[in-house]
Amino acid sequence: MTMTTELLISLTILTPVLAVPGILLFGNKQNLREAVSLIAAAALTWLSVNLFQQLQAGTVLAVQWWELLPGLTIAFHVEPLGMMFALIASSLWFVTVVYAIGYMRGHNEQNQTRFYACFAVAIAAVMGVALAENLFTLFVFYEVLSLCTYPLVTHAGTDKAKHGGRVYLGILLSTSIAFFLPAMIITWMQSGTLSFTAGGVFEEGTSVVLLSVLLVLFAFGVGKAALMPFHRWLPSAMVAPTPVSALLHAVAVVKAGVFTVLKVVVFIFGIDAVQSLPVTQWLIYLACASILLASLVAMRQDNIKARLAYSTISQLGYITLGAFLASANGVLGSALHIAMHAAGKITLFFCAGAIYVAAHKTLVSELDGLGRKMPYTFAAFTIAALSIIGLPPTGGTWSKWTLMLGAVDSDQLFVLAVLALSSLLNIVYLLELPARAFLRAAPASENDHHHGGEAPWPSLLALCVTALSCIVLFFTAGPIMQFLQGISLT
Numbered sequence: 001m002t003m004t005t006e007l008l009i010s011l012t013i014l015t016p017v018l019a020v021p022g023i024l025l026f027g028n029k030q031n032l033r034e035a036v037s038l039i040a041a042a043a044l045t046w047l048s049v050n051l052f053q054q055l056q057a058g059t060v061l062a063v064q065w066w067e068l069l070p071g072l073t074i075a076f077h078v079e080p081l082g083m084m085f086a087l088i089a090s091s092l093w094f095v096t097v098v099y100a101i102g103y104m105r106g107h108n109e110q111n112q113t114r115f116y117a118c119f120a121v122a123i124a125a126v127m128g129v130a131l132a133e134n135l136f137t138l139f140v141f142y143e144v145l146s147l148c149t150y151p152l153v154t155h156a157g158t159d160k161a162k163h164g165g166r167v168y169l170g171i172l173l174s175t176s177i178a179f180f181l182p183a184m185i186i187t188w189m190q191s192g193t194l195s196f197t198a199g200g201v202f203e204e205g206t207s208v209v210l211l212s213v214l215l216v217l218f219a220f221g222v223g224k225a226a227l228m229p230f231h232r233w234l235p236s237a238m239v240a241p242t243p244v245s246a247l248l249h250a251v252a253v254v255k256a257g258v259f260t261v262l263k264v265v266v267f268i269f270g271i272d273a274v275q276s277l278p279v280t281q282w283l284i285y286l287a288c289a290s291i292l293l294a295s296l297v298a299m300r301q302d303n304i305k306a307r308l309a310y311s312t313i314s315q316l317g318y319i320t321l322g323a324f325l326a327s328a329n330g331v332l333g334s335a336l337h338i339a340m341h342a343a344g345k346i347t348l349f350f351c352a353g354a355i356y357v358a359a360h361k362t363l364v365s366e367l368d369g370l371g372r373k374m375p376y377t378f379a380a381f382t383i384a385a386l387s388i389i390g391l392p393p394t395g396g397t398w399s400k401w402t403l404m405l406g407a408v409d410s411d412q413l414f415v416l417a418v419l420a421l422s423s424l425l426n427i428v429y430l431l432e433l434p435a436r437a438f439l440r441a442a443p444a445s446e447n448d449h450h451h452g453g454e455a456p457w458p459s460l461l462a463l464c465v466t467a468l469s470c471i472v473l474f475f476t477a478g479p480i481m482q483f484l485q486g487i488s489l490t
Contacts, residue, residue, distance in 0.1 A: 005054065006063040009076050009131060012047045012086065015040055016093075016124035020117050027113035034101050037116050041094035044123070048083075048090040055083055056483075062133060071193055074140065077133035079196075080484055081266075081335055085130040085259050088342050092251045093123045095462050099350055100243040102459030106357040109241060115155060119247065121148040126252045129259065135184055135194040135268060138260060139176075142224070145256055146172045152244040153237045160239050167236035172223045175230050180221030183214050187268060196263060200270025211269065212279040218264045219283055224257025225320055226313045228290040235309045242353025245305060249312045250346035255338055258319040262334055265323040275326040275410070283324045288418045291317035295425035302363045304352045307429060308345070314422060315341050315388065321415065322403050330406025335484050336477070337399035340387060343469045344396055347384035348430075350463035351377050354455035367433055369442025374454050378437045380467035385430035387470040390423050395473025398481070 003011075019040030026032035055061060061078035068074070078086075097116075104112050125148060128141030146169065154165035188194050190210065191201040202211065219227060226234050237248055248254060265274050274280055291314050298310035315337070322334025354377045355361050359370055371378040387394035390401075400419060407415035454460045473480075 003050075005059060005061050008047060008050060008054070009061060009063045009078065010065075012044065012051060012090075013076070013124060013127045013131065015044045015047060016120040016127070019120045023113060023117045023120065030105070030112065033113060033116060034097065037097045037120065038094065040120065041090070041097050041123075044090040044127075045094055048086050051078055052083055052087060055080070064133075068136075072136055072188070073134065074137050075133040076128075076131040076137065077196070078131055081259070081262065082130045082132070084335065084339060084480070084484065085255065086127055088255070088339055089123060089126045089130065089251055092342065092346060092466075093119075095465055096243055096246055096251060096346070099246070099353070099459050099462035102456035102462070103241065103243055103353050103357055106456045106459065109155075110157075111155060114151060115241070115244075118148050118151045119243075122152070122247060122252050126256060129256045132196075134196060135187065135264070138263065139180065139184060142180075142256060142260065143173075143176060145252060146176070146224075149244075149248070149253060152247065153240045155241055155244060156239060158239075164236040164239035168233045171230055171233040175221055175223035178221070179217045180223075183217035183221055186210075186214060186217075194268075196267035198267065198270075200273055201268055202270075202273065208277060211273060212277050215269065215274065215277060215279055215283070218268075219261065219286075219320070222257050222260045222264075224253050225261050226254060226257065226290075226316050227286065227320055228293065228313070231290070231294070231313050234313055235306055238303075238305045238309050242305070242349055242356065245308075246346045246349040246353075249308070249349060250342045254312060254316055255342060258316050258323075258334075258338060261320050262323045262331065262338075265326065266331060271326040271328075271331060274324065280324055280326065284321060284412060284415070287317045287321035287324055288415065290314065291321065291418060291422045292425070295422055295429070299425065299429040301429075302365055304355065304362060304364055304433070305349070307364065308348050308352060311348075311388065311426070311430065312345060314426075315345070318400070318403060318419075318422075322406055325403075325406045325410045325412060325415070327406045327409040329402050329409050332481060332484055333399055333402030333404075333406050336402055336481060337396075339480065340395040340399040340470075340473060343466055343473055344384040344387035344394070347380055347463055347466040347470065348388070350459065350466060351381040351384070354459050354463060357459065358453060358455040364433055364436065367436045368440040369437070371434060371437030372442070374437070376454055376460060376464060378434045380463045382431070382434045383467045383470050385426075385434070387473075388430060389426040393474045394470045395477060396470070397474060398477040402481070 022036035064075040066074040125145035132138035294314035301307040322330045387396035390396045
């Protein structure tokens with residue numbers, strides 16, 4: 001039986017939610033519970049690939065669920081940028097579940113059933129964000145994502161975890177209510193639509209002041225993009241288990257943020273309008289400041305996950321910067337960096353979790369000589385770090401290259417200096433970890449107390465797969481870029 005496009009889109013969004021009853025039912029039978037998660041993740045990946053194939057074949061993929069008011073609907077439409085995000089989220093969900101099996105069991109985590117259930121709902125929310133036809137639909141799923149990830153952030157149940165969760169939810173909800181929601185309402189009242197439209201929704205002659213205010217509101221309202229000064233939620237969320245950190249940084253939350261910024265710039269304003277606004281230059285400066293300041297803070301962090309968290313803030317700055325450059329290459333580089341950063345950063349967090357489970361280390365200063373006992377983990381970390389830095393043969397090379405081309409196209413030559421300096425800072429704070437692990441001798445006290453060996457095999461397998469994907473992306477960047485050329489920029 002041939003599946004209709006409407007059913008295919010709906011199943012792509014609902015499949016993770018449909019897995020939740022099974023996860024809860026088998027809560028006391030961990031093998032079955034985790035099997036449900038793996039089957040659902042595999043099914044979602046298959047559905048996403050099917051959507052991709054139909055999109056490539058030229059099929060119009062759209063469905064409407066519910067009309068709240070005339071012109072205000074819950075509806076979905078598949079286009080290249082959203083399709084890429086959906087493919088990333090679905091495939092990395094499967095890998096993250098495999099990793100979580102090793103991590104959660106190896107660390108004897110409590111409330112594992114709740115973890116897998118909330119994780120599934122979060123992925124469903126991400127798919128809704130990715131495939132949203134309009135800004136209202138995206139906003140609804142964006143907020144669902146904030147709420148369903150709160151139990152994941154506070155998973156440990158400690159006072160520190162609860163405080164981190166309050167900061168996480170407080171900043172994300174407050175920015176949405178104070179900035180994002182008003183901007184969306186004003187956009188609807190001004191243009192009469194919230195549908196993502198090639199070239200933007202505003203009529204020619206719309207007040208420059210109004211558009212400038214709206215762009216600033218959207219930039220700060222999308223708190224998940226972690227644009228300074230609304231970035232504090234991200235380091236605070238590091239109290240969560242490492243699989244959750246991987247979800248936050250690579251699969252779902254921050255990617256939903258920068259994806260939203262990119263969608264707003266391209267399909268609500270249009271890049272021509274954004275390029276002409278005086279406030280855009282200020283936002284470019286702000287993105288550059290986020291890139292450099294977060295890198296400087298990262299260098300001072302001894303906690304591995306905290307260092308990676310500030311690295312993420314810096315890397316998100318690359319994506320928002322590409323959007324605000326408002327050139328074809330800037331937007332393309334921004335979209336490409338969503339994929340490249342996802343592969344690199346999830347690997348780094350997987351490695352951080354593996355180090356914690358196998359060696360009980362959480363600090364950079366504790367890693368001396370550990371590379372001899374965990375060679376695969378630190379080799380994977382090195383590959384992922386090279387991708388974040390932007391060095392061949394890793395995928396991050398091409399996204400940074402394209403962003404540099406976008407800077408030249410927009411006559412923002414100082415951005416080249418910012419990107420180059422940021423890459424040098426990346427080298428300092430990321431490669432320090434494998435350098436310590438491989439090149440320094442282990443303290444004498446470690447010989448008796450460390451039992452050696454890698455993390456449990458599911459976790460090790462997952463991090464090796466994602467590290468390998470960083471290299472694969474270097475050689476497959478061409479087709480990806482060709483596919484993303486389908487993003488309408490006029």
